[in-house]
Amino acid sequence: MFDQLVWFGICETREKRVMNHTYESCIEACLACAAACDYCASACLKEKDVNGMAKCAQLDMECAAICRTASQFMCLESEHANAVCQLCADICIACAEECNKHNTEHCRRCASICRSCAEECAVMAAA
Secondary structure, three states, X not given: OOOEEEEOOEEEEHHHHHHOOXXXXXXXXXXXXXXXXXXXXXHHOOOOOHHHHHHHHHHHHHHHHHHHXXXXXXXXXXXXXXXXXXHHHHHHHHHHHHHOOOOOHHHHHHHHHHHHHHHHHHHHHHO
């Protein structure tokens, strides 16, 4: 049996983790953001004014998808990881801006986590 680290369903051996040390904080930020966006989208759909939350829920789902994709590209050490991280940063910013329009705890939390992820991804994109 080998030592594994599990990040929300992504398993890596300790050796791979050492190789990805430059990606580690960005991968963690992306996966945390995906989880926050999933929660926010679900919570948006439970609000009284569902129609008013539709754009937020849509951006939450898009953001979660690109965050998972960016983390996978980094895990794969893809030559396209930086480009995907830039797109991820852009979508995270758009999601944070939309979440800021709503006075709900789940949106405030999601916006904060999206901003943090955007910062991590922008650094990775510039690397």
